[in-house]
Amino acid sequence: MENDDCLCISFLISKLANNLCPTDSSALSRAVDIMQKSSNNGARNYNSNTFQFRWIMELEKQRKSEHITILRKNINFLSKSLKHPDSLFYILDESRQNSHQSELPQLFSIPNLMPIHETSLPSDFIPVLQGMDGIDFKWSIAQKRFIYRTSISPNLYLITTQVGMIGCIVKSLNNFLDSDQENGISHQNTSVVIRDMLHRHFLFVASIQQKFSTLTAQQLYSLLLSPEIELLKAATIICSNLTHKKGCDLYNTLNTLSLHGDKNISTVATQMKEKCFEHIDSLIRTWASHGRVSDPYSEFFIKCDESIRQCSKWWQEKFTFIPEEKIPQSLNKDLLQKIFNSGKILNFLRNWAEPVNLTIDDSLPLDQFIEISTRETNDLFMNLMYKENKLMQVINDIHDYVLLQRGDFANSLLEIDHSNITRRLTNLIEIFSNHVIREIDFKIKNNDWQLVYQAFDPLSAIFGKVELDIYKTASQVLLKIKRAEYALVHADKSTRQLSVVFYEMLHFVQIIENFINIHIIKTSYKGFLEVLENPKSFDDILEAHKKHTKNIAIGCWLTKTGSSSRNALYRILENLELAVTSPAALPANYRLFKELVQKFYDTIYNQRPIGKELARPLLAMFRFIEPKISTYV
Template identity: 20%
Template structure:
């Protein structure tokens, strides 16, 4: 790095040129007499030195001390003293030229632009100095030379300061430093530096204009305040969230954080339209393009706001009209949230013999075939769903030798670009959790419907028994116990399903549709979708604070599964006409005790926490209206 010195301090060797006391003749080094230089010749050589050349007739640039030195044999004391001051212009010009010849510009467009502006200013300076040298009438005097020095030295000094202060920075940091250095009290210097500043930051402005009009960032040296991630593919569900990022350290002082975020949003919009939505022929409004090309950092804010409104509208129109966002949301509600009850009743009936085994023994292809068959069966009765989107639906099986197929079954959706930026991996994980709890309750509801029909069959079988009166009475008592437990389980499951449908799915859907109608950008749609998932997660008891209640509910659903199995066993025993009536009776008693324990724990937790979460009031009201379970436990409920 070049060495810099303070040009306002006199050179140490200059003392050699001072006259000795008692001797009026000018002297140089000790023992030498200096020859006076003609004033015109001295002025001409000083002006030549101001060009920053290495050597003139009387002056030579010393690379070691980084200053000019005057020949020892010439110059009066006055000329040498004048030289000490006047040589600063030559030194500054030489230093500026030395910096401009360095290779730093290879790493920065803004550095290249700044140095181009500096070269232009240096060229104008050289032309001015050349005009001084060529002046004949009237010829340059020493006073004119001093005036010229006072005219050009401040400009050279500030240009050199700019180069020195910005030598190791680039991008927004360089623009910010330039902005501070431009603030000068002198009107002439301010005008000069403003011109340099505008030229230097022009690449940054060009990047901003290119990004908001084309959605492209041409920034090989990482100088722009918006960065593009090349590892994010156009079809990735992380395109919207991760393709572009704001670099606060690259923000120039003339660009606020809010404006930079708007620039990034417009860039994302344009790139999203052309790459994710595959609308290669789409173009920005020509009026906005024209305004952007003529804008500066002081005026680009209005252009960016217009571009933001224009591109937001274009993005929303595409995802709603071309990619049918509302229809996809209906699919999600119908299948991932088990909203299409008819389809799932049909599917559960068909999958019953398949998913009753351990999950690792279930062939996914068979499950998939049953699902496709059920989808085809509901097509004639589907009015509010786009059947062309059924191809998005997929089923999955988690292979685990410790769980049965019902607990391993999942329905998911593969949403393609660009809508996968709304239904991304994170959202789909939430939908998986929601599906599991919804599907468990739905399956319990369907199973209890079958169990109710099974109870009727049991009554008919018992009526045809020809066993002794004592045995018939015992079987009737077992059937009554089963019937009573079935009624209690039906009450719980039906009210739980009613809560999930009415208070969770329906309310959240209405809130989502209302929010979507008010959205003006894709960011707002994503925010509305996230709020929708948060509402569903909390009200479906999937929130961490609701873990104990969720565990109680899942335990009751497990009791439902055991109850259905006990009903099948009871039917089999009665059809054979023999069996251990006491063992099956004790099984029903165990299930009843387990149910009472779980429901008591659940209701206790609901009563304790319903003040913390308002929505728990609705669940508590549905499950225990008029203290239903309290009366049941104490024998006061006469519904059965």
């Protein structure tokens, strides 16, 4: 290049074409064509610095420093020698194949060229692009934007506005990052996306700063019209909707924004949502494998009531879900319940049995992880209840000895003097059950006999206060009936009148007794056993037990709506005991018996769901009862 040939314009054009388009054989001919057709056309005016900037950056990237000097010399010579050199540079630039735009990230590649005007750029642009104050370009607290405090050239209005807008975006995102410490770990995870975006933006600003002295306003403006800047704008919009939100509430907001119609908002929100869920996912896996989590910022969707310490209240009240609208929207109800129960079982074992920590592969998808946890925790819990604490035996003991379904036991109990029942009860039950049952106790309250079952931990999680109260009150009703039956069976029947009247009274008692035992208790118990023999979860057992005790409460008139029927029955039973103890007043007691039976019939007849079923056999047996017309369908 040091000989006179270097001065030949055609030679320089051919060398430029060869250097810039080494694999394109038609590049030179196209360059010549454009020179011939457009050499005198000044309609389009491009700045040669644009091409020089782009090509030099490419050569620097390829580490061809020796070519840079040659390129600058040739471009400078052509610029001085040709009337419209930019037309040649433009066609050569357009004809390049497989070329890289610049050393800047691809997102910031310079768009199509536009006419520009030479104006030096203020150095304040660089700090403002990073969200910081420049010397004259500073943040206004009152106006909440960057204000240029000195006059600038009209040619810089557009680029100054763009730089100020980007500065506002960066400052807003930095403020969002500063708040993540107080909003929890999920918020900090979400901030990782913003930090990464800002990091790439700062690298971009650094690359601009290196070439800042050679950039024109139009070139800088073109660089700032990049997709990455649009993503930063979207991030600012998203962050403005995340104020004071954390945990599941934060995740749900991001999940909603990920469905936004704007592609940029949707893209950024999706990335932030995924990072946010990482912490929630970690909490879920820890809860489902250890039964407890470290949650200092209250970001988990399961909350704990530390005041609950009794085992009987523990399973139902210790842990609860946060409000439904704040639970992660991506988790279905079935999965949520499995998560909830798995951790609750492990926590239960830690408090009321031996602590267990599950070892499950964390690389598994969440649903598979929870399925394994559910299966293993259910096995552990069923083993605790069925094998270690003999749940089936306890249920059977309550059925036989508290609800008096062992008739021989009930008869033997009534043969004991009531003052000795408490002392002899355990031995008596052991005779019939062949094992010691110390949980059943006998009590007398206002001349009413009761059999009380006391559940010990951890079985008290099943037999709560409500259920045990139902068993106790039901035993009171059944013992009243059984005592009346026992008294009538052993009553004086020395005369025909006594025999006939007592037989009729006994038959009434047996109708009531058989109805409660067969239609209520045994029918409900059969359904309860079907669940106990093959439960899917501990909640199934609890639900079945609640249903069983509810059926007993309704059938024995233990509810508020059944109190009138129960009181009517009690008056009849008191009349029967009086008739047995006062044979001389039998005619008067018999008349009262018929009146009370009629009132009892009238009371139960329209009572759902059992009244009509009991009314039919009473009406068939006792002809003195006046039938009623049903008031319900």
